[in-house]
Amino acid sequence: MSAVLTADGGATGAKAPRSESTWLGAWRRFRSNRVGLWALIVLAGFGLLVALSALGWVAGDWQTEKGVANAPPTFMGPAQPQVASAAAAASGPLLDLSSVDPLAPRYREWTERAAKLETTEPHKVDTLPFGGDRLGRDVLAKAIKGAQISILVGVLAALVATLIGTVLGALAGFFGGKIGDALEWLYNVFTAIPSILLIFAFAAVAGRGVQSVVLILGLTGWTGIYRLIRAEFIKHAVRDYVRAAEAIGASAGARIFRHILPNVSHVMLVQLSILVVGFIKAEVILSYLGLGVSVDQVSWGTMLSEAQSELILGYWWQLVAATTFMAVFVTAFSLVTDAMRDALDPKLRGLE
C-alpha cells in the first residue's frame, strides 16, 4: 500500500470489467434466496391465472349454475337428501270448492296450455370440485375470477398509495420548510377525517366500479407511508453521503431519487406488502357497503360476505376457498417483498 503513486495508475491495466448494474446484482442476490424464489413462482402463477381469466380462457363460465344449490365439494360426496316429514294425509272426503272458487272454470284451459309447453330441467351435478354456492355456481371458478378483481384492486391501489406517499414524503422530508409545512397540513387534514367518511366522500365523487375502488383506496391510504418515508428522508437528508453528492453537483432530484430513495426502499417495500393485504380487505368492506364492485362481478371480498350467511347453514366451502386463495397470495407477496428488500441491500450479500 506504500507504492501509492505509479505514474499511470491502473490506466495501462486491463480494461475494467463492466460494472454490474444495481438491478442485475439485486436479481443475482434474489435468485439465491430459495424461499423468495418459490414465492415469486407462486406470484407468477397468480399472475397467469389473472391474465387467463381476464381473457376469458379460464373460469369464464363462473356464472353458470352447474350444480345443485350449495353443492358440497366432491370429496364429501353428495348431500343427504332432505327427508321432509310429510304431514299425515287428512282423513275424510275432500271438500268441493268449485262453487266458491272463481278461477275453477279456467283450470282445464290452463292445464291444456301447459301440456303444449316443454320444460327441460338441466342436469345439475350433485357435487362440485370445491363445492357450489347458494345458486350452485362453482366456487373454484368464482375464486379464480375473484382473484382477478381482488389482486387488481389490492396491488394497484397499494401501488398508487405507495407512489403518492413516497413522493410526498420524500419532498416533505428532503426540503422541509414551507413545502414540508404545506404537506404536513395536507396530511393532517387526511388523518383528521375518519377514514370511512373520507372513503364515502371519494366514492360519492368517483362513482362505482373497479377503477374508482383503486382510486379511492389509493387516495386515502397514502398517509401512513408518507409519514414513514418523511421521517427517513429527514434522517438521510443531512447524512454525509448526500452532502457529498451535493458537493459533486448532483441536483435535488438526483439526490432524492437516486441517492436517498434506494437507501429507504425497505420501508417502501414493507409498507407495500402491508397495504396490499389491507386493501384486499378494504375492498370487502366497500363492496359490502355497496360502494365496491358491481353485483355482476365477483371478488374475494364478495365471496367472503356471501360466506357469512352460508356458514350458519354449515356450507363452509366458499369461505375456505376465498381465504385459502387470499392467504396463499398474501403470504407469497410478503415473502417476495421481503426477499426483494434483502436483495436490494448490498450489505447482506454473502450472508445468505
Next chain:
Amino acid sequence: MLLSVENLRVAFRMGRENGQVRRVEAVGRGGVGIGFEVPENTTVALVGESGSGKSVTAMSIINLLPDNAERTGTITFEGRDLIHASGSELRRLRGRAIACVFQEPMTSLNPVFTVGRQITEPLVQHLKLSSRQALQKAEDLLNEVGLPEPKRRLAAYPHELSGGQQQRVMIAMALACEPRLLIADEPTTALDVTVQRQILELLARLKERHRMSMLFISHDLGVVGEIADHVVVMRQGLVREQGPVAGIFANPQDAYTKALLACRPTLGQRRPRLMVIDDHLAGTARADLTVVKDPAAPIVVEAHAVSKSFWIRRGVFGRTEFKAVKGASFSLRKGHTLGVVGESGSGKTTLGLALLRLHDPNGGPTGGRALFDGRDLLKLSSREMLPIRRRIQVVFQNPYASLNPRFTVAQTLVEPMTIHGVGRDGDDRLARATALLGRVGLDGSALNKYPHEFSGGQRQRIAIARCLTLDPEVLVLDEAVSALDVSVQAQVLNLLKDLQDELGLAYIFISHDLAVVRFMADEVLVMKDGAVVEQASTEDILDRPQQEYTRRLIGAIPRGYTGAAAAPT
C-alpha cells in the same frame, strides 16, 4: 495480583457454513491466547489499532460481550474465576468491584433520566443506601470529579451537559461504589484535546486517591504514555509486546511497537513524509522527496471576513441568530495548505461548508466575501455554482457515512463525471475511474464492490478518488483523517501530500489534531467560538504561539511518555 488473564481466547459464532459453526477469532489466533496481569494500584494500558481485539479483551473480563461470543482460558479477579462465574455473581461484581467507562458519554447515559437518578441507582442497589444518603453521596461524587455546582447538576438531564461534563458524570457513576478495578474503554477519544487533558488528569488523580487499578484501552500512544504504568501492545488479536511504560517507549523490542511509535505525526519536528507501518516492518524507507513550495503561487481562494449564522427557533414565530463563524479572512495559494484548528463547536467545519455552499440556504445569513476565480462564492446562485462545484471538492470525516451504501465504487466514481460531462462516454469514464483508483492505491477489482466491503482507510481513498474525478483545484478536507487508525492515517496523509505535490491542489485542512496539522499545513487558522483567534504560518503558531488559547491547545496535546530520553524518530 488483582486481575490476571491467562491464555484468553474469544471467538464469535457467525452463522453456519456447510453444517459447521463458523467462528471468527477476535482475541487469540490458532489456539494461542493472550495473557497479562493488572497488579493493585496500577494502570495497565491495552494499545492497538481497531480490530486488534483490545476492547473485546476488556469486555470479556466482566462478560459484557454479545451472546454469540465464546470465551476460553482463565480470568482471575481477586482469586475468583470470572470465566465460569454465574450471571448473578457477575452482576454483583459489575459496578461494584469492577466499573466501566465507555467511549461515547452521550450514548452511555440514559437520556430520559436525570444525572442524579443515574448516579444513585448503583448506590441504592449495591450499597443499600437510602435515597437521601445516596443523593448526598452523588453530590460528593460530582464534586470530586470536578463538576461545578454539583447540587444543581443532579437535576440536569444528560443533554444539558457538554461532552466533557458527561464523561465526568460517567466517571462519577463508575466511582460510586468504590471499585477496585476501573475499565476505561477509550474514555477520551470522543473529546476535544483540552477536555481530554482534564479527564486524563482527573483519572490519574482519582486512581491515586482511591487506590484502585485501571485498565485503560486506547489507540493513542500519546495518551497511553502519559497515564499508564504498564503497556500491553496488541495487534490482530495477539499481544505483541508488554512491559513497563518507560521500556516500551524508550526501548521497544517488537517491530510493530517500533513502527507504531514511528508513524505518529509529532509536534517536535516536521517531516516531508510520514513513516508507514508496513514500510517500517519491511525495513524499507522511501526516499523523501522534498518539494519546495512556491511562496508566490497564484491565489486560488481569497476570503474576506466570511461569516455564517444559523437561525435558532424560539417559540412559535421568534428566532434568534447564532453566529457560528464570525469574520474569517485568509488567502489560499495554489499548492498550499491552510490548516484550520479548534475545538468542537469552534465553527471550523461551518467555515468549510460555507465555502462549499453546502448549508441550507434558509438556515441563516452569510456575510463577507470569498473570491474564487474572481467570483464571490457566497453570492452565486445555485445554477452559477454548478460549474464551480467541479473545482472545489470536499472529503468528509467519516468514510463510513460519506459514501452511498447502495452504490458500487464504479457508480460512485462515474456519477460526478456524468453530471459534469467529463469524459466522452461510459467506457471512457470507467477507464478514468480505474486510473484514479490506481492513483489512490486501489486496484480495478474494487469497482464492482460496495463501500461496506472496504476498511476505513480504503473508503477514505475512494472518497478522495471521487473528488479527483473532477480535477478540482481546491479540496476541503474536513477532519479527513480523524476517524482513521494511526498507521492508516499516515498512509492517507502521505497520499494527500503526494497528490498536492503532483497536481498542485490547494487544501483547506480542517482538524482538531495539531500534530497532523503541523505535518500538512503551511498556514494555520486557530478558531474559538466562531472567531479566528490567531493566524500565522505553521512554524510560528506551534513554536511561538501569541495567544493564551493557542498555547492551551498546544499544551493539551498528549506527548507520550515524557520520561523517555528521546522522542522516537
